[in-house]
Amino acid sequence: MSGLITARPKRIVGLGGTFRQASSSERIVRAILAQCAALGAETIMFDGPALARLPHFNPEQPDRTRDESALVDAIRTCDGIVIGSPGYHGGYSGLVKNAIDLLEDLRADTRVYFDGRPVGLVVTAAGWQACGTTLSALRDVVHAMRGWPTPVGVTINSVEQRPFAPDGTIGDDGIARAIRAQAQQIMSFATEAVA
Numbered sequence: 073m074s075g076l077i078t079a080r081p082k083r084i085v086g087l088g089g090t091f092r093q094a095s096s097s098e099r100i101v102r103a104i105l106a107q108c109a110a111l112g113a114e115t116i117m118f119d120g121p122a123l124a125r126l127p128h129f130n131p132e133q134p135d136r137t138r139d140e141s142a143l144v145d146a147i148r149t150c151d152g153i154v155i156g157s158p159g160y161h162g163g164y165s166g167l168v169k170n171a172i173d174l175l176e177d178l179r180a181d182t183r184v185y186f187d188g189r190p191v192g193l194v195v196t197a198a199g200w201q202a203c204g205t206t207l208s209a210l211r212d213v214v215h216a217m218r219g220w221p222t223p224v225g226v227t228i229n230s231v232e233q234r235p236f237a238p239d240g241t242i243g244d245d246g247i248a249r250a251i252r253a254q255a256q257q258i259m260s261f262a263t264e265a266v267a
Contacts, residue, residue, distance in 0.1 A: 082262045084108045085146045088156030088168055088194065089120030096196040096235065100226055100251065101156035103242055104192055107255030108152070116146050120167060129173040136177070144177045151262040152190045153219070154254075159197025159206035164213075172213060186219025190261035192254040193221055196228040203227035222257040226250045 086105045089098030098119045105115040125139045136144070147153065155172075157164035178185050191214045195206045207225045214221045228235050228247065237243030242251060 081112055081114045082108075082151040082259060083146075083149060084113045084115050084152045084154065084258060084262070085118070085150040086115065086154040086156070087118040087123065087143070087171055088154075089123070090158055090165065090167065091120050091124050093119065093121055095120055095158070096228060096230065097156040097158050097194055099240075100194045100196065100228065100235065100247075101154050103251050104154050104194065104226070104255050104258070107252055108154075108259055111255060111259045113152075113259060118143055118146070118171065123167045123171045126170055126174060129170055129176070131176060140174055143171060143174060147175055147186075148178060148181060148183075150189065152192070152258040153186060154192040154194065154258065155210060155214075156194035156196075157206060157210065159195050159199075159202035162202055162205040163209050164195075164206050172217075175217070185217035186214060188263060189219050190258045191219040191221050192258050193225045194227075195225070196230055198229070198231050200227075200229050200232075203229055220261060222254050222261070224250055224254040224257055226254055 086101040088101050089095045102117060109115050157168040193207055193210045195203050197203045197206055207227055211221045235244050235247045242248045
């Protein structure tokens with residue numbers, strides 16, 4: 073049958089973590105991406121080590137490295153985003169902030185910044201206060217960048233919770249439910265990006 077248009081899979085981009093490969097925040101973002109993939113999405117992850125390769129954002133310097141261009145292009149063409157950060161002193165990490173600042177390159181796009189896209193947020197911190205203030209700070213950034221933070225934010229209090237089983241899977245039922253709920257919200261709210 074000619075003339076049929078096949079919709080492409082939704083593209084969901086994850087970014088976050090720490091300098092340490094497989095940090096808790098990175099692993100939770102990857103778990104959400106895996107749930108999105110199970111719901112039919114294409115996913116890509118920019119983990120902490122990938123973000124650490126990005127130079128400090130300088131708006132007066134328009135030249136971009138290959139790593140910077142890859143992140144900007146991935147966000148430009150995505151339908152939804154997951155951002156994960158540790159809570160450092162009540163706020164999100166400089167590593168994540170630098171990556172988000174780089175997305176200023178999307179300011180002149182038809183679909184500016186995160187415009188109309190769902191953004192799932194993940195925070196891991198040593199205490200509930202840091203979880204709450206960091207999640208709130210990330211929500212403010214997403215609003216400023218015209219995105220829609222999902223109603224479900226995933227917060228992990230590393231002092232009181234053990235999210236991972238010995239085999240590396242999600243070992244806490246409440247966290248697993250939050251991961252599934254966030255992925256479902258991302259996928260249901262996502263609309264195709266207009267590049």
